Structure formats: structure tokens, C-alpha cells
Amino acid sequence: MNKNIIIAGVGGQGILTIAAVIDLAAMNNGLHVKQAEVHGMSQRGGAVESHLRISDAEIFSDLIPRGKADLILAIEPMESLRYLPFLSKDGVIVTATEAFKNIANYPEEDSIRAEIEKSARHVFVDAEALARSVGNPKSFNVVMLGAAAPYIGIGAEQLEKAIAQLFAAKGEEIVEMNLLAFRKGLAN
Amino acid sequence: MTNKKLLLGAEAIALAAIDAGISGVYAYPGTPSTEITEYIQRSKIAKQNGVRSKWSSNEKTAYEAALGMSYAGKRSLVCMKHVGLNVAADAFMNSAITGVNGGLVVVVADDPSMHSSQNEQDTRAYGRFAYLPVIEPSNQQETYDAVRYAFDLSELVKLPVLLRITTRLSHSRAAVLQQVAKAQNALNPSTEKKNWILLPSNARVNYAGLLGKQQQLTDISEASPLNKVVEGSGPKAVIAFGIAYNYVMEVKQAEKLDIPVLKISQYPLPEKKLKAFVEKYDDVLIAEEGYPIYEELLKGFFGNAKFRGRLDGALPRMGELSPDALAKALGVPMPELKAIPAVVANRPPMLCQGCGHGDLFVAMNRVFESYPAKHVFSDIGCYTLGALPPYDAISTCVDMGASITMAKGASDAGLHPAVAVIGDSTFTHSGITGLIDAVNDGTSVTIIISDNATVAMTGGQESSGDGNLYDICKGVGVDEAHIRVIEPLKKNMEKNMAVLKEEFEYRGVSVVIAQRECVQVMLKNKKQRNKTAAAKAAV
Numbered sequence A: 001m002n003k004n005i006i007i008a009g010v011g012g013q014g015i016l017t018i019a020a021v022i023d024l025a026a027m028n029n030g031l032h033v034k035q036a037e038v039h040g041m042s043q044r045g046g047a048v049e050s051h052l053r054i055s056d057a058e059i060f061s062d063l064i065p066r067g068k069a070d071l072i073l074a075i076e077p078m079e080s081l082r083y084l085p086f087l088s089k090d091g092v093i094v095t096a097t098e099a100f101k102n103i104a105n106y107p108e109e110d111s112i113r114a115e116i117e118k119s120a121r122h123v124f125v126d127a128e129a130l131a132r133s134v135g136n137p138k139s140f141n142v143v144m145l146g147a148a149a150p151y152i153g154i155g156a157e158q159l160e161k162a163i164a165q166l167f168a169a170k171g172e173e174i175v176e177m178n179l180l181a182f183r184k185g186l187a188n
Numbered sequence B: 001m002t003n004k005k006l007l008l009g010a011e012a013i014a015l016a017a018i019d020a021g022i023s024g025v026y027a028y029p030g031t032p033s034t035e036i037t038e039y040i041q042r043s044k045i046a047k048q049n050g051v052r053s054k055w056s057s058n059e060k061t062a063y064e065a066a067l068g069m070s071y072a073g074k075r076s077l078v079c080m081k082h083v084g085l086n087v088a089a090d091a092f093m094n095s096a097i098t099g100v101n102g103g104l105v106v107v108v109a110d111d112p113s114m115h116s117s118q119n120e121q122d123t124r125a126y127g128r129f130a131y132l133p134v135i136e137p138s139n140q141q142e143t144y145d146a147v148r149y150a151f152d153l154s155e156l157v158k159l160p161v162l163l164r165i166t167t168r169l170s171h172s173r174a175a176v177l178q179q180v181a182k183a184q185n186a187l188n189p190s191t192e193k194k195n196w197i198l199l200p201s202n203a204r205v206n207y208a209g210l211l212g213k214q215q216q217l218t219d220i221s222e223a224s225p226l227n228k229v230v231e232g233s234g235p236k237a238v239i240a241f242g243i244a245y246n247y248v249m250e251v252k253q254a255e256k257l258d259i260p261v262l263k264i265s266q267y268p269l270p271e272k273k274l275k276a277f278v279e280k281y282d283d284v285l286i287a288e289e290g291y292p293i294y295e296e297l298l299k300g301f302f303g304n305a306k307f308r309g310r311l312d313g314a315l316p317r318m319g320e321l322s323p324d325a326l327a328k329a330l331g332v333p334m335p336e337l338k339a340i341p342a343v344v345a346n347r348p349p350m351l352c353q354g355c356g357h358g359d360l361f362v363a364m365n366r367v368f369e370s371y372p373a374k375h376v377f378s379d380i381g382c383y384t385l386g387a388l389p390p391y392d393a394i395s396t397c398v399d400m401g402a403s404i405t406m407a408k409g410a411s412d413a414g415l416h417p418a419v420a421v422i423g424d425s426t427f428t429h430s431g432i433t434g435l436i437d438a439v440n441d442g443t444s445v446t447i448i449i450s451d452n453a454t455v456a457m458t459g460g461q462e463s464s465g466d467g468n469l470y471d472i473c474k475g476v477g478v479d480e481a482h483i484r485v486i487e488p489l490k491k492n493m494e495k496n497m498a499v500l501k502e503e504f505e506y507r508g509v510s511v512v513i514a515q516r517e518c519v520q521v522m523l524k525n526k527k528q529r530n531k532t533a534a535a536k537a538a539v
């Protein structure tokens, strides 16, 4: 078992919550984990990514080698394309469809969609709509995690357990809401 | 007690230092070192044990306080980013001559590829410069263990020990196994006056002592578990320093290569181990995360061709290493890669919506419209993003505090108006001394302190001069008629422009303090208040 995942988004979108759930589930399953994150300058609304690696063997590099990512999990469609050189030949892109336009020269959304379609196997997720349907737009991330769950190499029930653990301190209600969001994404 | 935790490299350092029995951590924030001190500030155990952890005003004050704690017999940790060691360099170099009493570990976090920095200087050069032992761990567990080892080493050889990490290690998580915690040292101030009073007569003796310890340090490196050989069959071999080891091993594992690897994570170099290794092979790749310091040394002035690395282009001359760079250097063919489509636009960092720096820049730019040219000396912080469109507001950003002094020099040369823009934390870090120079010289400068009441760039730490900036400026002798306080809001635009214009025109030292809370800190405080309110309501 060996999975390389790039989680991509824009500074402030909270990609680290997704990483934290996968980390925890992997640790619970006795797997090795390495997860490189971006702190500092780029967090101010710039492009950010996390390299997440899980394996049953020792992991050396904190960075995923190019051409070896199994999954790009993107919270923003243009960001899913920025890391394409990392994606393996038959890797998958799971991306939210909602564009985050904080730059003046944001490209045509259709052209982004077309590039994603021709670049790799892909799953589009209307994460915002799904998050709203569970009553909390902030659960956007967890919806995306649910949608990507089949490609992570860890069972959905294990990821749910990790969500429950991670959000436990915030109370029953928040846990339930996030589990609901996860399942919405999974059923996408 | 064994306990596995998923920690950033920075957090592994913090936890290890607490477990090694430190009595204090001293630091000024700076990416990628900030999370070390933040972890200690949040730690319940550290609080219980009375570990002091408040931020210092700059790296020099931090370093000297840590040295003072060591003088008093207790263990201390001091942390900074690479350029911070330039600020603390005087204290650092001289602490090699004094030596230590309680263990002192100096953590410096380098930023190769300059993700959040002005340069990619390699702290290992400072280690050699000061003749101090340097430890450069490769992964999170080794980092935890190395910090404990470094404190023991420091107390054994009575020297500060430098621990060098880089961005990737600091900001990457992996599982870390904790060891049993040690108690703190008792108060036991040094009575060895000759060690600490660096009059030339004492300093010469101490320096000879430092040189005399070098053989012992080399012997310790020779036996160190941090320096080890991973067997393989020749004729090609790799010497991997610090985190470069991970990338070599990644390629070795993935490609099932049988290359021998010598891993170096402790300096001075283990001479015997190194010679024995190098003699066996005809082709030795030297992989260093940073400057080719040891490649230059091993290759020598006349260029021994058996060594390859950053100098001959086998590895890139600058920037951080990667598994891909190592794969290429080891002759592994790259798989065909997908390209980034041309539609993908850059998404650079930018000021937040509602940031006061932005409204200040707009006002300042408009005032400059009435001058033939705009030169604004700026500094380091979120406001450096004023360099980018739509603001294009600043002309310089060099090193912390340089805005005020460069504006002074340019004013001395005849530039008018000579305007500096500096953040509140940068001002107390190293702007005040420059302001004193300007006051003493009666220089015609306008210094704008963009005061958001926090160290925003590094995540919103508390700022040393919070609430006192006006009094500081007054105290160093700025005429109160020319200390102006404005609130950079859109609705105050005309008023603020008038103030700026008046002070630009004033031929003397003027300070404009532009006060508006950072949006991110405001949100964080609001969350905190809601939490506290909710907790109260639940009781």
C-alpha cells in the first residue's frame, strides 16, 4: 500500500483539515505518513499545496517525486492543473467546480474544465452546493474529502472514524454535520 | 512512557526541547522557524514546568537572553530563521568564545528556494565560521532525538550547539516517538569569570581552548549515530547531507539501486569515516541542501574530478533539492510528465481584503502624484506585498529595519521627500536605532509606521511595541508636532493624504503612525471571544 496525494487550493481555503483527517486515519491503521505543507508568504491568498504520502513501508522523501502522485485533490479547479507534472500517467483529479477568483486574469472557466477533461481521469464535485445542502458552507473541505475517498487507499469508514476523532472537541453537532458532508461527497 | 505523535519538524524540536528540560525558549518569529516557539507557548507541560516562551524583540536580544539563562546554569533554546542569525551574529560568534554553562541549542531554519525569504544563505557556513558543532537532522524522528542529543553534547563540550533545519523538514509532518522527559537544571550561575569576560587577555585563552576542542568534536562526530553508512556496491557512491539523505534514499528505494550512501548529519566532518568511504569509489555525488560548502572543501582548489554535485551541474547550483534532482543526478530516466496547461495563471500572495496597509498605500501613492518621482524605502512584512500591483507602492525591501536607514542615507544624498514605510514589529526589531540616527542628524525623512498591532506576516504573533509606538518616537527625540497618528480607512482618505503631504514637506524627522488592526488578527480574536463566551454560557 503506497499512495501519493497532492491537496491543492488557495491560501486560507483550509486544505490542511483534509490532510489532518487522512493523516489520522493512516496513523490509526498503522501506516507511515509524511505530509509537507506550505506556511508563510503564500498563505496570503496565493496558491498552496500539501504533499501527503502514506505507505506500509518507510517513506523517505517529504516531497512526492514528479509523475508519481496517484491523486490531485483540488479545492479549486485552476489549482488542480498547477500540479499536473506530479500526477502519474493514470492518476486521478478530484476537483471542486467553484472557481476562486482573487486575481484579475483568472482564465475562462470553460477552458479550465476542458483542460481537466483532457488531462487525466477526473471527478468534478459541486462542493459548494453539496456543503450548503448539509447546512454549512464551511464543510466544503469535508465534502471534497468524501468525493476523493475512493482514491485514497483507506476505507471510507476509517476516514469517518478519523473525522469523528478530529472534530470531537467541537461537539456532537459539528461531528454529525461533517459526517453528513463527507457522505454527500462520497455519494457525488 | 512511549507516545507517537504526528508532528511538524518544527514541533518535534519544540517537544524535544521541553523533554530535554529547557527552562526557556527565546525567539523572534520568522518562516520557517516560527512554529517551534508557538508549540512551546501552547504546551501545557511547558506551562506547568514554568518554561518561559514570550517572543523577543529581535534575534540578537533572543540570543543574548538564552546565553544569560545558560550562564545561570539552566538549559535554553533559541530559534530563528536563517537571516535572523545575521542579526544575532555578534552574540553567536562570541558565545563560541565564552562557551556555555547550562546547555544551549541554537536552532536556525534555512529557506533554500527562498519560499518566504530574501536569500538562501546556508547556516552551516556560520557553524564552520564559529568552530561550533552543527547538527543537521534528516527526518522528524531524528530531529526529536537530535535535539536531546544536542543538549547533552552542549553540556559535555561546554559549547553552544547549532541545529540546522530547512523549510521542508520544518513544515512536514511525520510520526515521532517521544522519550522520557528530563528535569530542568537547578539555578547554578557560572563563577568562571575568565570564560565570560572577553577582555583580549581572556579571549585569547578561550579561543585557544575552542581550537583545542576541535579534535574532540571531530572524534564525537566520528562516533555519532547521526553519521552512518548505508552499504551498497560501487563504483558510484553518494555523500548525502541532512535532508538530502531522504531524496537519495527515495530514489534508491524506488529504483532498487544498490548505491552506497554516506549520510552526514553532524559536523565537524567525521574525517576517518569520510576518507574510508571516499577511497573506495571513483565517482562520488555530493548532495547538500544549501550551498556546496563541503563539496568545495572535498573537491579542493584544483578540482578533484571524482566529486560531482552542485558545482559541476550534476545537481542544480541553487534552490532546494528534490527527489527528481537526485534521480537525474543518479542517471534515472524521467518518466514522461504531464505539462501545466497554458491557461493556468499565476496566483501570487496578496494583501487581504480590508487590510490597512492597502489603504495607506493608496493614500501615499496619491500624494506622490504631485511629485516628479516616487521613491519609497520599505521593509519586510505583509506590507512588502505593496510592491505588487495594484499598488506598486514601494521601491526597496532589503533587511529588517533598512527602510529608515536607507531613507536617511538617500535624504543625506539630497533626495526629497525621503519616505520610509515600516511595520510595527519591524520598527521595534531594528528600526528604533535608525530613527535615533535620523534625529541626531536632523535628517529630513518621513517615517510611516504601518501599525497593525501584530506580526502579521508570520501568523499574527504579538508585537513588542504594541501601544507604545508614539511614546517610543517621542522618547528618542522626535518633535511631537511631527508625530502624527492616522487611521488608514477609505473614509479618511483626504484627511490622511493631507497629513502625509504636510509631513513630506517638513524638513526634519517626522513619523506618521498609521493604525488599523490586521483583519486576520481581528477574526482570530473574534473567534476566541466567541469561544470564551460559549464556554461561559455552558457553565
Ligand SMILES: Cc1ncc(C[n+]2csc(CCOP(=O)(O)OP(=O)(O)O)c2C)c(N)n1
Pocket (backbone or CB within 6 Å): B028, B029, B030, B031, B059, B081, B083, B084, B087, B380, B381, B382, B383, B400, B422, B423, B424, B425, B426, B427, B452, B454, B455, B456, B457, B458, B463
Ligand atoms: C532578521 C529577520 N527576522 C525575521 C524575519 C521574518 N519576518 C519578516 S517580516 C516579519 C515581521 C513583520 O511584522 P510587521 O513589521 O509588524 O509587519 P506586518 O507583517 O504585521 O505587516 C518577520 C518576523 C526576517 N525577514 N528577517
Ligand code: SF4
Pocket (backbone or CB within 6 Å): A044, B350, B351, B352, B354, B355, B356, B357, B382, B452, B456, B457, B518, B519, B520, B521
Ligand atoms: S494578514 Fe493582516 S496585515 Fe497581512 S495582509 Fe492580511 S490584513 Fe494585512
